Amino acid sequence: MSNNQSPWSAFSGPNLGYVMEQYDLFLQSPEEVDSELVSLFQQYGAPSLASSSQLGAGTSASAAAVSPNNFDKIIRAIQLADAIRSQGHLAANIYPLNDGPKNESKIDSKTYNLTEQDLKEIPVSLLISNAPGNITNGLQAIEHLKAVYTNNIAFEISHVANSEERAWLQEKIEKGTIKENLSADDKKELLKRLTQIEGFEKFIHRTFVGAKRFSIEGLDTLVVLIDELVRQSEKTNTKQVNIGMAHRGRLNVLTHVLNKPYEMMFAEFAHVPNETFLPEDGSLEFSKGWYGDVKYHNGATYRSKTGLTIKLAYNPSHLEVVSPVVTGQTRAAQETTNSVGYPVQDKNAAFAVLVHGDAAFPGQGVVTEVLNYSRVRGFQTGGSIHIIANNMIGFTTEHYDSRSTLYSSDPAKGYEVPIIHVNADDVEAVLGVAKFAYEYRKQFGKDIVIDLLGYRRYGHNEMDEPLVTNPTMYHVIHKHPTVREIYGKQLVEEKLVESSEVQTLDETVFNGMQAAYDRVKELPQTTAHEIIIPEAVLNGIPVVETGVSESKLTKINEELLTWPKEFTPFKKLEKILKRREEPFKGKGKVDWGHAETLAFATIVQDGNSIRLTGQDAQRGTFSHRHLVLHDEVTGAELTPMHSISDAKASFVVHNSPLTEAAVLGYEFGYNLEDSNSLSIWEAQYGDFANMAQVMFDNFISSARSKWGLKSGLVMLLPHGSEGQGAEHSSARLERYLQLAAENNWTVANLSSAANYFHILRRQAKMLNEESIRPLIIVSPKSLLRHPLVGADVADLTTGHFETVMEQPGLGQNAKKVKKIVFASGKLAIDLADKVKDGTGYEYLHIVRVEQLYPFPTEKIQAIIDRYPNAKELVWAQEETENMGSWNFALPYLLELAKDRNISYVGRVHRSSPAEGDIDSYKVEQTRIIEEAVKSI
Numbered sequence: 001m002s003n004n005q006s007p008w009s010a011f012s013g014p015n016l017g018y019v020m021e022q023y024d025l026f027l028q029s030p031e032e033v034d035s036e037l038v039s040l041f042q043q044y045g046a047p048s049l050a051s052s053s054q055l056g057a058g059t060s061a062s063a064a065a066v067s068p069n070n071f072d073k074i075i076r077a078i079q080l081a082d083a084i085r086s087q088g089h090l091a092a093n094i095y096p097l098n099d100g101p102k103n104e105s106k107i108d109s110k111t112y113n114l115t116e117q118d119l120k121e122i123p124v125s126l127l128i129s130n131a132p133g134n135i136t137n138g139l140q141a142i143e144h145l146k147a148v149y150t151n152n153i154a155f156e157i158s159h160v161a162n163s164e165e166r167a168w169l170q171e172k173i174e175k176g177t178i179k180e181n182l183s184a185d186d187k188k189e190l191l192k193r194l195t196q197i198e199g200f201e202k203f204i205h206r207t208f209v210g211a212k213r214f215s216i217e218g219l220d221t222l223v224v225l226i227d228e229l230v231r232q233s234e235k236t237n238t239k240q241v242n243i244g245m246a247h248r249g250r251l252n253v254l255t256h257v258l259n260k261p262y263e264m265m266f267a268e269f270a271h272v273p274n275e276t277f278l279p280e281d282g283s284l285e286f287s288k289g290w291y292g293d294v295k296y297h298n299g300a301t302y303r304s305k306t307g308l309t310i311k312l313a314y315n316p317s318h319l320e321v322v323s324p325v326v327t328g329q330t331r332a333a334q335e336t337t338n339s340v341g342y343p344v345q346d347k348n349a350a351f352a353v354l355v356h357g358d359a360a361f362p363g364q365g366v367v368t369e370v371l372n373y374s375r376v377r378g379f380q381t382g383g384s385i386h387i388i389a390n391n392m393i394g395f396t397t398e399h400y401d402s403r404s405t406l407y408s409s410d411p412a413k414g415y416e417v418p419i420i421h422v423n424a425d426d427v428e429a430v431l432g433v434a435k436f437a438y439e440y441r442k443q444f445g446k447d448i449v450i451d452l453l454g455y456r457r458y459g460h461n462e463m464d465e466p467l468v469t470n471p472t473m474y475h476v477i478h479k480h481p482t483v484r485e486i487y488g489k490q491l492v493e494e495k496l497v498e499s500s501e502v503q504t505l506d507e508t509v510f511n512g513m514q515a516a517y518d519r520v521k522e523l524p525q526t527t528a529h530e531i532i533i534p535e536a537v538l539n540g541i542p543v544v545e546t547g548v549s550e551s552k553l554t555k556i557n558e559e560l561l562t563w564p565k566e567f568t569p570f571k572k573l574e575k576i577l578k579r580r581e582e583p584f585k586g587k588g589k590v591d592w593g594h595a596e597t598l599a600f601a602t603i604v605q606d607g608n609s610i611r612l613t614g615q616d617a618q619r620g621t622f623s624h625r626h627l628v629l630h631d632e633v634t635g636a637e638l639t640p641m642h643s644i645s646d647a648k649a650s651f652v653v654h655n656s657p658l659t660e661a662a663v664l665g666y667e668f669g670y671n672l673e674d675s676n677s678l679s680i681w682e683a684q685y686g687d688f689a690n691m692a693q694v695m696f697d698n699f700i701s702s703a704r705s706k707w708g709l710k711s712g713l714v715m716l717l718p719h720g721s722e723g724q725g726a727e728h729s730s731a732r733l734e735r736y737l738q739l740a741a742e743n744n745w746t747v748a749n750l751s752s753a754a755n756y757f758h759i760l761r762r763q764a765k766m767l768n769e770e771s772i773r774p775l776i777i778v779s780p781k782s783l784l785r786h787p788l789v790g791a792d793v794a795d796l797t798t799g800h801f802e803t804v805m806e807q808p809g810l811g812q813n814a815k816k817v818k819k820i821v822f823a824s825g826k827l828a829i830d831l832a833d834k835v836k837d838g839t840g841y842e843y844l845h846i847v848r849v850e851q852l853y854p855f856p857t858e859k860i861q862a863i864i865d866r867y868p869n870a871k872e873l874v875w876a877q878e879e880t881e882n883m884g885s886w887n888f889a890l891p892y893l894l895e896l897a898k899d900r901n902i903s904y905v906g907r908v909h910r911s912s913p914a915e916g917d918i919d920s921y922k923v924e925q926t927r928i929i930e931e932a933v934k935s936i
């Protein structure tokens, strides 16, 4: 630009509009305008159309003739165009029952004091960049914008901060082609699909009267939407689609998307075994637990001939909690973990489709927990496609009692997720929206929300009478035609089909279902349901040798402590870590964190990848881990585990977002999908795990018995009374023991770093075995560096995980032992500290129960049998009497004790797990220790 040339020639379209707007502001309050623009305005005066380089295609003569000095109108027209973009959704036709809020004033030209003639005079290019060629003046431009932003599809994208993204979205929308012109065949196919979807519900409604199915009707196009996502996936070589959804419409999705045969479905309604109808080509897989679950919680895996796998996740009643599980599964499906270093992620390999309810989406916090990790490196999956199956009601609760926001989808806005609202009665629009969402995810690797707005034809379930609580809504619904009827009518009007054909199609589909049910009726009726627990589960975990040769461990240790020359460690940390050389030179002990590191290294050498996550897990809450080092100068990260020679699998530790439910659920899902990976979640303190209680109750403890899902997930829950007050003293061990049954998981409270090494290695070795089960370790805090807990290298070279350990120095003279004390974890070490080498405690033996569940009855029995004069069995714990392991252990002790006495030493019944001040703690802890070891 030469000095003399007006800078305004460089501006065109909406940019010129923006400069004009700024000029207007400059005239009124110059201090609010950017200083650079101010100097331009001072030097060159008003920006003018006449000096703009391009008026753009479609600029009519009259438009070009707008007076350059009177651009107030232009500004108002631009504001109108922008309002349509940002507020058009308020005026859109997105509610099938026409019962949503509507406000057209914000996009009315009168609000902007603009006449049709005014608009006609505005150049198109000022309002729309790259407008379709048939738009030749401003009025047409505004009408076009209204058509694309306020029809049956509405958009909310102004909260997306990235301008490239917004421009991409805007261009796609304003092209006006999201709702495509379908061929006649495509339309007929769609009608057929809608007929099947509706027909399935109608058939069940009539045949199995009163049976709960959580009908899809009113949101039938949900299936069409997912169908399209599947089709797009097949086209773009995506390997896996993971669907998470609740009850609503689930049976329809199972049948039509996962291709579960009608016969199988109807057999379930008729209470007859359905395996006979499982497709013989192996395309469909179900896992089944021995205790089972209701049909609308079951999942399935479908493998199409094109190589695409579709999974519908097994799901408990608890709304939204499946979302993190499915997202974790998706990450695992995207990652390759069979080589050293970080796992390699291919975001195109899989994606998650998360279907939400309109009440649950804004109501359940786990939804935003999941949205939050959408761009966090350890948890993102390149974008989930969220669908709100929005029937405008939650059970009987209407939106005004359900949320404080205008839309159900509003919580997603904080995460810069584009939101598309679409009228579920416009099947072609729904189809277009599915494609659009798929394309967006592919382009930007981010989440997107489709708010599919429909209604619910019946009550919450089919037994409910919705007129009782929601009369006005339901009087409308009862008169509202189904989407099949609407689309059938449309195709008749378009002369693509005769109305009789619509009717015949409906009958044919219904007859097909009747024929399927007739085949079911031929099966013998049965009400018996045998509960058969698999042998491998009943047998529990066998003894697994887990020692590693000293030469291997020595080499690993050296490799872990050899860092690249250019890496500048933080000196203090370097000193601490270098101390890990000492146990290999016969000095000092391998402490807890060191034992863990060595176990991890040997596990990746054996070929199992490791993924460890948790709050501050890289360093470890208690600064004991340091698996990721930071260069003091550059801040660069170094993971020494990646330098282990012969490692055959990936290793990663992620610091997680500050959530328990969403992260634990994620890891559970990850581990389900990649059964070869040792997935570990660590709570910052064990008590925080109760924020994820639903994951323990509904997935981790029971997924195998309900759904047949195997998991080897490890959970580390720091636990132990140390005078830190009520919260950080207890992982609420009793909860995990209460949920223990049918060998569902292992619960351990350890007192030895060597035993920790062996239990981790045992878990890894069991990963692909039938006997694998989740592992809960209530892990230590002060024991992390306790000399009595540390291991000698020799303790790691042979042997296996010990479910029970005996206190060294005690019980030497069997006849003299009068009392056997059982303790675990930190109290076991407090007692060890007390009895030292055992001198003076001939009457006493202490048994450390390292594995609480499955309870090591036989081992304990063998120990008790060695001490015929031990008349007193004492269960000692530092927890309160109503917490900890005592109530769980008592029935086992009663069986073991025979004629011996059983007594309890520990804190009395309390409502809070620990005293709030350190002094009271010390007094109480000392009392427990004294009482436990005192002579009888």
Ligand SMILES: Cc1ncc(C[n+]2csc(CCOP(=O)(O)OP(=O)(O)O)c2C)c(N)n1
Binding pocket: 248, 317, 318, 319, 356, 357, 358, 359, 360, 361, 389, 391, 393, 394, 395, 456
């Ligand atoms: C966490 C949780 N709380 C309560 C319920 C009980 N419940 C089942 S469905 C439902 C209403 C759900 O409404 P919405 O999310 O709109 O889904 P819709 O059933 O309408 O499809 C409620 C409260 C539940 N299943 N899960």
